[in-house]
Amino acid sequence: MSPFHEIISLLDSARIKIDHQDVTTGQVKALLESIGSGDASRSEDISVLVSPAAGELLEPMARLAKTVTLRRFGRTIQMYAPLYISNHCSNSCVYCGFNVHNKVNRRTSNREEILSEARLIKNQHISQLLLVSGECPAEVSLDLLEATARGLKGMFPSLSIEVYPMDTPDYARLYQAGIDGLAIYQETYDQNIYSMVHPAGPKRDYRYRLGAPERGAAAGFRQIGLGSLLGLNDWRVESHYLMHHAAYLMKHHWKSQISVSFPRLRPAAGGYSPEFPVSDRELVQMICAFRLMLPDAGLVLSTREPAELRDNLIGLGITKMSAGSKTAPGGYLDRLDNNIDKIDNNLNEQGQPAEGQFNVCDDRTVEEVAQSIRSKGYDTVWKDWDQGFEKQNENQGQNINKENGK
């Protein structure tokens, strides 16, 4: 089995661009008809669905995307929330608020603080938690992540991480500790742009990051989340690469569920403005294209996007949403003044609040988002797995039996 970096090296970015331009509306219609009748598509077909020609047929694409989503996922939206452990980072990603050169307040939550934040999140009914940190193993070590996972798994039936790339044995340790999902976005699959936007730090290693989903799947993670940071490169070209990556993982790591996220660059500390901004219309086209190409994949939309757009995308391909998110370590703790769990809100050692990774655009509470989903005729799914079902978690932190007393 060739690793994905060998597969991607065969894809020609210039050729992909030309392919998109050459697509006709007739080709788009034919493909939509074929997908509508249940025929399987090929990875290459993504070119057709993200083409400018397909953009003119967005309405029929959206209708079909809705039908396909309904068939596979029904009228449900999964809910999750991120918990930022640390904004220390040794990378210098030009687009990110955590960039090592940005003069921002930094902090790493300790284990007690993480547990306190987790309890606040859990009290809002969230059962799927995503642990996030910058790339700074000195601050957020494997040991800390492992201990955090062990501490949280009784509280959350599903735990995922979005941290820095690791080797398979390290991922395996986290899997054993109760982490069942891995989100790691390549940011951009274009090697030249990747080098430009990651001028220094360990993240410069394009290939190591590219291989992380494979290593995570090999370690046993049930969920693998992929994504491109939209705005760094031509979204049509990124879609092509992303599609191949998803298809590769589905074929070679067939026991892991692949999900795709659509993070659009948001204003962050450092003031980076995206070179390839993606419009709402283009974002919707990309989401619909992925739904049609990957009918079974989870498609994720975070609070980076505004409430109105998120609401309108319910059922249109998106199957998983975050809500009530705080993107700074300690961010949840400053919300409840009289909460006994409150440590000293999210202040760093100098007494300043820590900086978020990006500005949250949909700042509604979890319940407000849930209400909105319900008002659209969809049900919120809070729990979709239980770590206690897995061998390594037997008799540990299981959330079964507590209330029922049997």
Add this chain to the structure above:
Amino acid sequence: MIKPLTIAGREIRSRLFLGTGKFSNSTVMARALEASGAEIVTVALRRVEFDNPQDDIIAHIDQKKYLLLPNTSGARDAEEAVRIARLARAASGWNWLKLEVTPEPNYLLPDPVETLKAAEILIKEGFIVLPYINADPVLAKRLQEAGCAAVMPLGSPIGSGRGIKTADQIRIIIAQATVPVVVDAGLGLPSHICQAFELGADAVLLNTAVAAAQDPVQMARSFKLAVESSLAGLESGPMSEGEAASASSPLTGFLR
């Protein structure tokens, strides 16, 4: 009119089993259950909040009225399926189990090797096991030998609504069956139900066809009618299928 079905010694009044996933809310689900006339109702254990006595799904299913058939969906191997079953029984006392081992998360096709392995363990532990399987007649026999209370071959992949694409295999499973055969998965239309019963199935299981319909409650009712219609038709001694039209006035009548 319709003969009751007996599974593991229990008389089941409805030949339509219904799943509880994918509904827009639990009230619609409860109304669809009511309209379907189903007695056996499946629930995905991975979605159940065992630490919440007010769990939304479970709270909306009247367990005096319905027999809960929890399923192990999401299990990637026998060990996980066995663990899910044990934990659910410990928490809630449920003994009936729809065994699903689906390591591949996209088409959700069942793993025959792990399914058999899990069935053997669970049956020894006293579970009443109804395994979801591909339409494989030999596997169906092996599972019956292991002591499964029914077998549940798929018509086509879960949620596809493509109808019964495995008819020839299902026909063999039914011909060889010593336990009830429940056609599960892929049924999208009332006509698919009719086909299942005409093949000789004892019951059918549906979920997406109802939950994803524009009007799930009315769709549930239509499936109930399809079940009744199919079974009544079969009990009425249907005419045999012929190649060509047969004249109502026989051409050789003069020979008498």
